[in-house]
Amino acid sequence: MRYENRADAGRNLARRLEHLRDTDAVVLGVPPGGVPVACEVARHLDLPLDLAAVRKLRVPWQPDLGFGALGEHGVRVLNEDIVRESGLSTAEREALEQTERAELEQRVRRWRDDRAPTPLTGRSAVLLHDAVATGAAAEAACRVARARAADRVVMAVPVGQEDALAHLRTVADEVVCPQPLHHLGSPGAWYEDFAPVTDAEITALLATMRRPGPAAGRDLSQERPSPGRAVEVPTRQVRMPALLTLPPTARAVVVFAHAGSVGRYDPRSEHVAAALHRAGLGTLLLDLLTEDEERNLHNVFDITLLARRLHAAATWLCRETGLPVNYCAADTAAGAALAAAAADEDVRAVVCVGGRPELAGPAALARVHAPTLFVVAALDTRLLGCTRLAADWMHCDHRVEVVPDATHLFTEPGTLDVVAELTRDWFTSHLARVGAPVLQGPP
Structure with missing residues (x-):
C-alpha cells in the first residue's frame, strides 16, 4: 500500500x-x-x-x-x-x-x-x-x-x-x-x-x-465555546443572518454556507460545528439567501450570486476576527464555496459535504488553490458522480471521502460523526501554511 x-x-x-x-x-x-x-x-x-x-x-x-x-x-x-x-x-x-x-x-x-x-x-x-x-x-x-x-x-x-x-x-x-x-x-x-x-x-x-497553558486564575481546560451569537453580515443588497461562535483562543474560523434561509439552524451543521469548536475552530453558520429570495429557485442555483455573498462574508469575518477563513458548504452552496475560493487565495481550506460542487464550473474549479475535501454518502450515487466530475477538474490538493452505508442526509447511525471527524481533521491539518503566521483569536 x-x-x-x-x-x-x-x-x-x-x-x-x-x-x-x-x-x-x-x-x-x-x-x-x-x-x-x-x-x-x-x-x-x-x-x-x-x-x-x-x-x-x-x-x-x-x-x-x-x-x-x-x-x-x-x-x-x-x-x-x-x-x-x-x-x-x-x-x-x-x-x-x-x-x-x-x-x-x-x-x-x-x-x-x-x-x-x-x-x-x-x-x-x-x-x-x-x-x-x-x-x-x-x-x-x-x-x-x-x-x-x-x-x-x-x-x-x-x-x-x-x-x-x-x-x-x-x-x-x-x-x-x-x-x-x-x-x-x-x-x-x-x-x-x-x-x-x-x-x-x-x-x-x-x-x-501548541496548547495554551493556563492563565493566572483560569483553567482553560474547563472552558467551553460561548453560545453562538446572532450577527448580520452586510452585503450591498441584503444583511445575511448568521450565528458566530468563537472558542477561547480560536485558531481559525469556518464559514458554514447554506443556500437557504434556515441553514444556520440545521442540526447537522450544528453537530459538525461542535466538533470544530472542540478542536479550537470558530464557526459562522450563514444563510446566503433571505426567506423571500429562497422562494425563487433561480436564486438557489445562482452560483455567481451565492459566491459573491460568501466572499463578502469571508471579508467581513476576517476583518472582525483577524483569523484565517475556511469554507464548509452543502447543497448548491458547495459550488458557490468553490467558485468563491477560486477568486480568493486567502481561503485556507474547503470542505464540501455532499452538495453540487460541479456547479462551480470547470474554469473556476481549475483555479481553486485551497486544499479541498469532498465528503459524499456512498448510497448517493448521483451526487457521488457529480463530485468525482468536479474533482477531475481540479489541480489543487483535494480528496474524495466516501462515507459507507450513508444516504445524502447522513441520517444513518454514526455517519454524521464520520462527517464531523473528516471535516475537523481536514481543517486542522491545513491551518498552517509554510511561512504563514499562526494567528490567535481575540480574548
Whole structure:
C-alpha cells in the first residue's frame, strides 16, 4: 500500500494507536519527516505534540550512507560496522559529530521557538517517523525519550525494514508498523508525495498544535465555546443572518454556507460545528439567501450570486476576527464555496459535504488553490458522480471521502460523526501554511 502523503500515513497510524486515547501520552515527531505524521496522530488522539529531535550522521563522501544518529540530551547511536567499512578515522568521526550536534541544537531552538519541551517524566512517549531504513534515527529518538524520563516508549512508523524494526523492539516497549518489509528500498517509493519537510513547516505544525497553558486564575481546560451569537453580515443588497461562535483562543474560523434561509439552524451543521469548536475552530453558520429570495429557485442555483455573498462574508469575518477563513458548504452552496475560493487565495481550506460542487464550473474549479475535501454518502450515487466530475477538474490538493452505508442526509447511525471527524481533521491539518503566521483569536 502506498500512502498519499505523510499526513495520510499519520491518519492510518492513528487508527492503530486508538488505545492511547485518553491517556497521559505525548506524541513526539522525529524530524523532519516524522513531524507531519505525528501531527495527524496527535490531532486524531487529542494528545500534545512535541519533538524527539535527532540528526543523522552521514559518511561525507557517500551522503546516502548513514553511520549513526545524534539526539538531544547527548544521545548518540553508532553503527560500528558502517564506521569500519567507511574508513572514517576517529578524528573525522568526532569532527562530524561536533558539527552535526551544533546544527541539531540550532534547529531545535528554531523548531521549538525557544519554548521548553513538553515534560515526559512518568508518561508514555509515542514516537512517529515517516519510514525506518537502518533504524539509527528511530533508535536515537527512543533513547531521547528515555533520557527525558518517559515511563513507556512506543515507536510507530508507516513502513519499515524488518531487521531494523526487530532491533527497535529491543529499544522501545512497543513497535507499531502496518507495513514491515523484507526490502524497503527507497522510503519515498511508498508515498505518492514525499517532498522534503522544511524547517518552516515543522515550526508551523508545532505552533498549530501548541496548547495554551493556563492563565493566572483560569483553567482553560474547563472552558467551553460561548453560545453562538446572532450577527448580520452586510452585503450591498441584503444583511445575511448568521450565528458566530468563537472558542477561547480560536485558531481559525469556518464559514458554514447554506443556500437557504434556515441553514444556520440545521442540526447537522450544528453537530459538525461542535466538533470544530472542540478542536479550537470558530464557526459562522450563514444563510446566503433571505426567506423571500429562497422562494425563487433561480436564486438557489445562482452560483455567481451565492459566491459573491460568501466572499463578502469571508471579508467581513476576517476583518472582525483577524483569523484565517475556511469554507464548509452543502447543497448548491458547495459550488458557490468553490467558485468563491477560486477568486480568493486567502481561503485556507474547503470542505464540501455532499452538495453540487460541479456547479462551480470547470474554469473556476481549475483555479481553486485551497486544499479541498469532498465528503459524499456512498448510497448517493448521483451526487457521488457529480463530485468525482468536479474533482477531475481540479489541480489543487483535494480528496474524495466516501462515507459507507450513508444516504445524502447522513441520517444513518454514526455517519454524521464520520462527517464531523473528516471535516475537523481536514481543517486542522491545513491551518498552517509554510511561512504563514499562526494567528490567535481575540480574548
